Amino acid sequence: MxxxxxxxxxxxxxxxxxxxxxxxxxxxxxxxxxxxxxxxxxxxxxxxxxxxxxxxxxxxxxxxxxxxxxxxxxxxxxxxxxxxxxxxxxxxxxxxxxxxxxxxxxxxxxxxALSCALTLRFSGPYLAAQRAIEAGEIGQVVSSMAQRPHKCGPARRPAWFFDRELNGGALLDLCIHDVDAVRWLHGCEPTGVAAQHGATRFAEYPTFADHAEVWLRLEDGGSAFLRASWLTPDSAPYHGDCRMLIEGTDGSIEIRTTAEDSCTIDKGGRQRTLTDFEGPSLDTPTADAPNALARDFISAARGETDLAITAADVIASHRWTLLARDAADHGTLVTGS
CATH class of the missing domain: 3.40.50.720 (NAD(P)-binding Rossmann-like Domain)
Known part of the structure; x- marks a missing residue:
């Protein structure tokens, strides 16, 4: 190829x-x-x-x-x-x-074939969470919260990064990962979204948002709250302390990546923590699925298998993230109708 x-x-x-x-x-x-x-x-x-x-x-x-x-x-x-x-x-x-x-x-x-580097679907802790949910370990998923703070480092960023028209904004750059994870882990689609974004630390860039928050209403009555930012201090030993908390009818799951990699499944106080992961980054494929993003794409491009992240997933996750940006721009609740 x-x-x-x-x-x-x-x-x-x-x-x-x-x-x-x-x-x-x-x-x-x-x-x-x-x-x-x-x-x-x-x-x-x-x-x-x-x-x-x-x-x-x-x-x-x-x-x-x-x-x-x-x-x-x-x-x-x-x-x-x-x-x-x-x-x-x-x-x-x-x-x-x-x-x-x-x-x-x-x-x-x-x-x-069309694919996108929505890498949480190939991350060890997220795969462990998805398997636990699929096995019914926490019952029906009801709600989730996710945070995705990152370092900004303006000196090493190109000028286009700070231009909303060229970059797309923090919602698209960061929250897209968690919007996709919500659709995947909840196992259903959003029906409405509200959001906000703004600049506090890097206000010198007129159209740049350094933080964003999203609330998603889901078709099964569940909900998700997502926040992302470029506010991680430069002195932090990690790029960002990314986490997700998933609550179900019979228990909960906490995922941590970047600062540490773990998936903790809690069933009424009985906890099981998984930590045997190499990491979710593009340069360090996960222990569960080494080179999985590339292998998934190449196999589909050759016509051998279907994509794990389908074109429909790429489109739907981007559509809801773009609708979230519209909601933030106009201060309204946006529905999928």
Whole structure:
């Protein structure tokens, strides 16, 4: 399988690509990136040619692509690739507008595979939680809370990161992971969303949100509260203390990642804590599913298996996150109707 990097504006694509080329029969053949310095650095790191215009590769030269251009460019690039029969694995967020999402959904109806690095579905602690829920260990899931604080580090971020139109905002950049996890772990879809976002620590960037909060109403009567931020102190020994608490009718589950990796299942005071995980990062695949994100994508791109994160999941999780951003912008409750 001939693979290209299209867009290298975020370091996530380096980890994604390392996983992809570790799979049998996958060869990285090019890096397409408009920004010359980024293109040269990335192409040199992988020892492949660099080109400025990705469209030169859509003539049958490649079979699949790992995408990480500037966030608001991803929709156009992904649609062009899919329409040319090239399977795509996108860094999150896949799009920054509902219009682009609708175009992506239409393009995903062809033969090429569409996936996105919604990595919680391949994280050891989250997989352990999902298995416990599926086994009925905490009864019916009723509610959940998640937090996703991160370090910002403005000095190491490109200018586009702080521009809402180019980046998409904290809800899309961070909360997308937990919106997807809620749909997966609750096992049902949202029916309404309320949200807010704002800037407190980094108010010098006019359109940048450094924190966001989301409340989701679910079709089975359950609910979820999610918060994310760029407020982790620079002095912290971890990038962010990410957690999720899931409450069911017969018990609860607490997931911790980044600061420490654990999944604690509590059934009326009887606790079981699992800690044997390598970690959920792109560079360190989980013990449960080594290289699982890449393997899932490559297998689907070859037509061998269905995707674990389906195109429908990618679309639905982004749609509800975009609706959350609309709710935050307008101070309203947004429903799916």
């Amino acid at each position: 001939r693979l290209a990097i299209i867009g290298a504006q975020h370091g996530h694509v380096l980890g994604i690509t390392r996983q992809l080329v570790a799979e049998d029969g996958v060869e990285l053949v090019a890096v397409a990136e408009a920004e010359a310095s980024v293109r040269e650095e990335t192409a040199s790191a992988f020892g492949v040619p660099g080109i400025a215009d990705y469209r030169e590769l859509l003539d049958g030269s490649i079979d699949a692509a790992a995408l990480a251009p500037i966030n608001n460019e991803k929709g156009d690039v992904a649609v062009s690739c899919l329409e040319a029969g090239v399977s795509v694995l996108l860094d999150k967020p896949a799009v920054t507008t509902l219009d682009d999402l609708n175009r992506l959904e239409a393009a995903a109806g062809g033969s090429a």
